[in-house]
Amino acid sequence: MRILVLFITGLLAACGGEEGPPLLATDIEVSVPMPGTSISSAYMTLTNNSDEPIRITKVSSPQYALIEIHETTIDDNVARMRQVDELAVKPGESLRLQRGGIHLMMMQPATEIETVTLLLYDGDLLLMSMRTTPAAQEN
Numbered sequence: 001m002r003i004l005v006l007f008i009t010g011l012l013a014a015c016g017g018e019e020g021p022p023l024l025a026t027d028i029e030v031s032v033p034m035p036g037t038s039i040s041s042a043y044m045t046l047t048n049n050s051d052e053p054i055r056i057t058k059v060s061s062p063q064y065a066l067i068e069i070h071e072t073t074i075d076d077n078v079a080r081m082r083q084v085d086e087l088a089v090k091p092g093e094s095l096r097l098q099r100g101g102i103h104l105m106m107m108q109p110a111t112e113i114e115t116v117t118l119l120l121y122d123g124d125l126l127l128m129s130m131r132t133t134p135a136a137q138e139n
Contacts, residue, residue: 025128028042
């Protein structure tokens with residue numbers, strides 16, 4: 001499988017002060033859909049720099065028709081994926097979205113993947129918008 005590694009080029013937070021945004025995304029990776037499929041995955045580390053819990057209840061992108069938050073678990077030696085309602089990041093802590101764990105499933109791309117914009121929400125409140133650009137591609 002080819003992986004497209006992406007870096008943040010822009011970051012907007014719903015609030016933040018001189019200490020930086022309350023929510024920060026780093027180590028971002030978005031997989032390229034395998035031939036014959038229209039599904040990508042996104043992985044990253046989310047860090048809560050605020051004194052309040054942050055709950056991400058929705059993720060969207062203009063490049064994908066649907067993005068769901070998923071978690072992979074192993075039950076009786078069988079990997080199972082299920083959709084989860086939210087990502088919770090405790091104050092001062094980080095949450096790693098990774099293969100084999102919590103991740104974003106990005107379905108039905110609208111365009112070629114050259115840049116990806118991810119919008120993270122808590123209900124209707126936009127927490128963060130990040131735009132990523134390709135940095136490297138494995139063959």
